[in-house]
Amino acid sequence: MNHKQRVKSGLGGASPKAVWDAFHPPRLTQARHLAGMTKKEVAQGIGVSPAAVGQYETGTSKPRPDLIVGLANVLDVPIEFFIAGRPMGEIDTSTAYFRSLRSTTAAQRHRALGVAGQVWELSHWLERRVQLPLVNLPGFTGGEVHPGSELSSDPVAAAQELRARWGIGGGPVRHLVRQLETRGIVVFVPSAADDQTVTIDAFAASGFPRPVMVLTPNRADDVYRHRFSAAHELGHLVLHASSTGDHRQEREADAFAAEFLTPRSSIFPLLPRRMDLARLADLSRAWGVSVKSLVYRCRELGLASDATTSRAYQRLHKLSGEPGFAAQSTDGFPGEQPVMLRQAFELAKRDQGLSIEQLSRELAWNPRRVRELLGVSDPRPILRLV
Template identity: 70%
Template sequence: MRTDQPTLPGVEAGRTTPRKISEGFSPARLTQARHLAGMTKKDVAERIGVSPAAVGQYETGSSKPRPEVIPRLAEVLDVPMPFFLGGRPMGKLDVSRAHFRALRSTSGAQRDRALGFAGQVWELTYALEKRVQLPIVDLPGFAGGEVHPGTELPSEPAAAAQALRRHWGLGDGPVRHLVRQMEVRGIVVVAPAPDESASKVDAFASAGLPRPLAVLTPNRSDDVFRHRFSGAHELGHLVLHASATGDSQQEREADAFAAEFLTPRASILPLLPRRLDLGQLAGLSRTWGVSVHSLVYRCRELGLISDATASRAYQRLRGLQAEPGFEPEPVSGFPGEQPVMLRQAYELAEKDTGLSVSELARELAWKPARVRELLGMPDSRPILRLV
């Protein structure tokens, strides 16, 4: 067991006191905890018995909560009391550096929760990277990349996708295990549980942290093909867009990147039917790991079918979506499309240094359940079933 981890400010011999936490209070940590809880300042104020103005002052740093307020804050926001201490690395991400798939339909509170989640993912990554050497970042154009950091990809989406495929040595065929390909290149990929706050937001990515991050939220149909397209879409944002404008043009560019990355024009065009054939497209769907819907779109995009034909095909697909060959394939059936880098890093640190979830939780000032959640580890507690 490691014993050389630094002691958090306000923590003496493993013991914290509200008074010391008040002295070492971090306004940014309160904001992060509130965002993660999906609460407004007024919500917090009502629950802890102070005014909304007081909570605002806590978050600006113009005043600190009194010691007796600290336990109430921790209980209301569902964090350990030491969470509010400063002095440890914090992942802070501005909305301008995060690309949300459906920005217009995403509320400010939802974005704040998602950004808080992304910050915690970075903090966990940072803690693990102190113990385990993670894959180096190999993403041309990413400022923190360690492989050819000065290399830039073309700005045109399809050309950028072709260049990245060449850079990663993927050839001209189907991309096997997209999520694993991203992780091997040092990109942190996480897939929140369906009830996690970040899962309420459509997939998003950020290049605003020391490592590129892609959050692939569960889609409503639990479809591995949609999951893969979301991954390629977020990859497109990472290589094409240094900042997020939230406009539809960036979303179209990321979609164009994803289509070319997963189904390169030169490879897929000879295989696509000249007359629409949904059965043939279903076969190609399995081979290339993309949905039939996206292949119909690709046919229209490449000029093989008209807009009217594509519209009729989408209508027919809605009627076929529960039929064999057309029904969604759960992501759980495809290990290569499920993130594993952070969990495997923890397991390696556990084996090599004796790291435990409890120790990691103390270092991060999180609850152990939060650590297990972000590592994608099942809850090991026995389940009580009442009959």
Template identity: 65%
Template sequence: MATIDQPMLPGTAGQHPSPRAVAGALDPARITQARHLAALTKKEVAERIGVTPAAVGQYEAGITRPGPALIPQLAEVLAVPVEFFLAGRPFGKLDSSMAHFRSLRSTKLYQRARALGVAGQVWELAHALERRVQLPLVDLPGFAGGEVHPGAELSRDPVQAAQELRSYWGLGEGPISHLVRRLETKGIVIAHPDGIDPLAQSVDAFSTSQLPRPLAVLTKNRCDDVYRFRFTAAHELGHLVLHSDAAPGDSTHEREADAFAAEFLTPRNSLAPLLPRRMDLAGLAELQRTWGVSVDSLIYRCRELGLISDATASRTYKRLNALRGSPGFTPPSVSEYPGEQPVMLRQAFELAAAERSLTIAELAHELAWRPARVEEILGVGDPRPLLRLA
């Protein structure tokens, strides 16, 4: 779980502590975090700084410390400032038992480790901003600052839990617009950092309730389809309210999160009367736009509610596949839906910048990150392509 110590970085923004000072106040876990974020093995780090893999393992375990001469080399290889390794500042420390990942077969250990490092950084940034700006209070049944209490307020049955959460949040029985924005208003940190493209190619969305704020990272491969993105956000919400203990890759948990998401986005009592008994793709496409879920999901919902047979569903999916990419059957990008893009952290920074003159450089110094990393996670970098002149 995260530690909540106050930052203790020597010097001021633009200055760096000496390697000797860093070596004397080093947090071994920060070396591990930086290595995970860089997606490097101990062997690869060892080769680049001229030591043995065993030595790197001892540095990370806190058995021995790297000498001052190695600190700048470590920082360069791991692409962090030298002060990144210092102890004494808030640390969003997670391991693989503390987050919900979908399929473990499709991801390698180092990929999940990098994903967890990203999640930790997202929380660290949120914590730094929260020291300056009052973020929305967490309003998630069962959540109590870094853990979820099983059975607190919501049913353990995914369908019933979705119905109860809708009622608790006053969402009514109709379509939910601006889903991601609504989750942010409930104090849930949602992120899809621009700077994690390699992560997005390998790790699906994931979430954790083991930090002082519940957090979900929706990777960039989910941003090409607003319907997929919304369902993924609801799926991760299901994990947050149903599963107090993460069990990465657990098929039962994944099915429960899917069932929660389906009922949360498309309550059966409201949707069932609207679903066609004879498969009408044009009608389903209209429902897709109204309810903000994919035609695929609606076909599955028809079968799940017993309105069509498995054979009819199979034939309908085949017809749908032949139409993919056609007008009306091409899913819109998340970028076309402002209410489905996370904004809480960026707007918190903008408010702190306006009210307290906070700068990217100051925030980067406090976090001991490079400024570009702060911009990547906030999503405040210049979106224009860079013209490079030879």
């Protein structure tokens, strides 16, 4: 069966006419954003004008049934994807916190928000079968963030309060991503093959009934950068009711992350009074933060001058590939890799017989996409021709 024939038959057997009757315009926008395509590119793929595609997305008019098949082919979704009635993960940029807002294009942000929306949709459908951890995030209630209602608006104080609320104490935060998941935050790390999403720095979205955090490798697969990004996005979730994309919010999230990972009352007595990179490397491994961040912490806490800090950064640059100073992949740290969605699926599979194919039909996604977001490999053997 070729691709076009598969789309025509549909995952659930719906006819193009039935899809036309229940066509949901926002689903077309979502599919286009996920595909990283412009209206012009979609229009060229189905033989209409860009204005017509715009009308389909606003609901001013609907594509003919045969064009719905064409849209499904061009956007690589089943025709059922366009049917109304399913809960949709749809938010705007005001409830998503992009670290490098000015360096990302609108298309990249829309693509990233589409991914976050699908991650939430997947969690929603799994939650119909499996009770996921309840959201335990002060100030967050059912998709709304209320800054200051439970935690201080000061980032340092908020980090201290959250550590106390979560019972972490004053020591290193072990397995940060697992800590987030056990508090009901959905964490997703896209595959390196998803070259459109991984070009964006980590971001969080607070506009869903359950907060979503997307952690991307971006420029380096480094577990310490990964952990700081997660703590940074956590800061956004508890501090900011909406995203403005300004430097103030980014500085506040950075300050939160530094205090959350290395509380000053605990780290200050341990930091060397004279710059000692070997000592900082030991602390780096113990606390799960980079040596560079500890150098910055020394300066921030008054233990190093600007000149000393600058020289330390230069020495670190020369040591960047050496043992003890080289980046470490997150692959070697299971507690820093999300597992909640995959384990929820495995539980539903074991106890209720849920399959990838059944979940795909309910979501109206291709099975391949479900596997990608769950991090489940295709069980079929690979034929290699030599």
